[in-house]
Amino acid sequence: MKRPPLTLKGAERLRDELEKLKTVDRPRIIEAIAEARAHGDLKENAEYHAAREQQGFVEGRIQEMEATLSYAEVIDVAKLGAGTRIVFGATVDLEDEDSGDKVTYQIVGDIEADIKQRLIAVSSPIARALIGKSQGDAFEFQAPNGLKRYEIMAVRYD
Known part of the structure; x- marks a missing residue:
């Protein structure tokens, strides 16, 4: 297991x-x-x-x-050294391609996920859509309120 x-x-x-x-x-x-x-x-x-x-x-x-x-x-996400590629622990700055709204999330384990603190579970639909992408990429995923499109503005590990 x-x-x-x-x-x-x-x-x-x-x-x-x-x-x-x-x-x-x-x-x-x-x-x-x-x-x-x-x-x-x-x-x-x-x-x-x-x-x-x-x-x-x-x-x-x-x-x-x-x-x-x-x-x-x-x-320890600071030691992962994934660069601008998104893996577990990444903090990502996103821009909604439809509304222009900006949001920042960190991809964390299911245990510590807390949307109020912008900590999203690695198993969530948005995190699964982000994994493997890089800074500058655009992606879309199926949110509960419909299809969402984002551009990845920045990726960091801190």
């Missing part, structure tokens, strides 16, 4: 979140459970049940992140 790719920056973000969960969130929840327990009857203690639910979520997230970090193949 192939190990999922993860950028070095993505791995660092996961490690930072994991550290916060272990050193800040977990102790805060344990304290909240202890405080709620002190209020007596646990059957009708909403604070206790909310804290236990939150504890379950945090512990599950910690396990998920530890497994991801131990299993993923961490790739």
Whole structure:
């Protein structure tokens, strides 16, 4: 089975979140459970049940992140040396050929994809259309709202 790719920056973000969960969130929840327990009857203690639910979520997230970090193949994109050819980890500046709008995306592993941060999954239709192309190329792909055409303005690995 192939190990999922993860950028070095993505791995660092996961490690930072994991550290916060272990050193800040977990102790805060344990304290909240202890405080709620002190209020007596646990059957009708909403604070206790909310804290236990939150504890379950945090512990599950910690396990998920530890497994991801131990299993993923961490790739330092700065060392790939792909030049202007687009491969995993590339940050690309695109211009929509129809509207003239400019957008920047980084191609990352599925685990770390976050469209709000302009991190697109390597398995997404736009990333699959970009892989192997170079700066100056034009390409098109089928987006949910129809066919999109872009020109690749710049490619970098940082």
